[in-house]
Ligand SMILES: Nc1ncnc2c1ncn2[C@@H]1O[C@H](COP(=O)(O)OP(=O)(O)O)[C@@H](O)[C@H]1O
């Protein structure tokens with residue numbers, strides 16, 4: 001028995017956290033066990049690494065290595081066992097975020113990230129990735145009203161433009177896995193798009 005691995009991606013402020021609880025409800029109503037988690041984080045050690053990653057300044061490659069260290073633990077402790085018992089695993093960010101932030105925005109070499117991905121994940125990939133896509137100005141304006149910004153959220157518009165571009169590029173390269181959601185629409189409209197995708201799983 002194997003479950004399904006669903007990841008939510010997109011810039012800060014795109015709406016990932018807003019929609020995750022609704023997705024959980026829908027899947028549970030269909031009788032599935034749902035494990036909801038996030039990256040960086042998802043385990044006790046991963047959450048400690050998250051604190052460092054979000055608030056300490058460090059070299060972009062150090063950041064990449066810590067992301068994958070947290071991910072290794074996340075897969076070992078939580079994701080793989082849940083999938084093995086048939087659960088649906090819903091993760092707020094996964095490796096696409098490393099490509100978007102550390103490679104796309106911070107220019108860590110693509111080959112290094114691919115090497116770490118292969119090492120840490122082997123053949124584990126999400127079954128489906130919901131990419132919440134919003135223009136950079138929308139992301140920034142939603143963040144301005146939401147919460148105190150972390151290290152990444154304090155970056156400038158050009159940084160976010162590179163993130164958006166990388167996410168969209170990855171969606172184009174992996175059309176079978178990605179579903180791009182226009183998250184610049186009113187909440188109810190976005191919610192309907194998400195429901196339509198979830199109902200096809
Ligand atoms: N479609 C939408 N229209 C207007 N505001 C939204 C929409 N989606 C999310 N928001 C608001 O934007 C802010 C950031 O949303 P959030 O779900 O926390 O984003 P993320 O988890 O992707 O960073 C929240 O205040 C949320 O209420």
Ligand SMILES: [Mg+2]
Nearest residue numbers: 016017018092
């Ligand atoms: Mg969030």
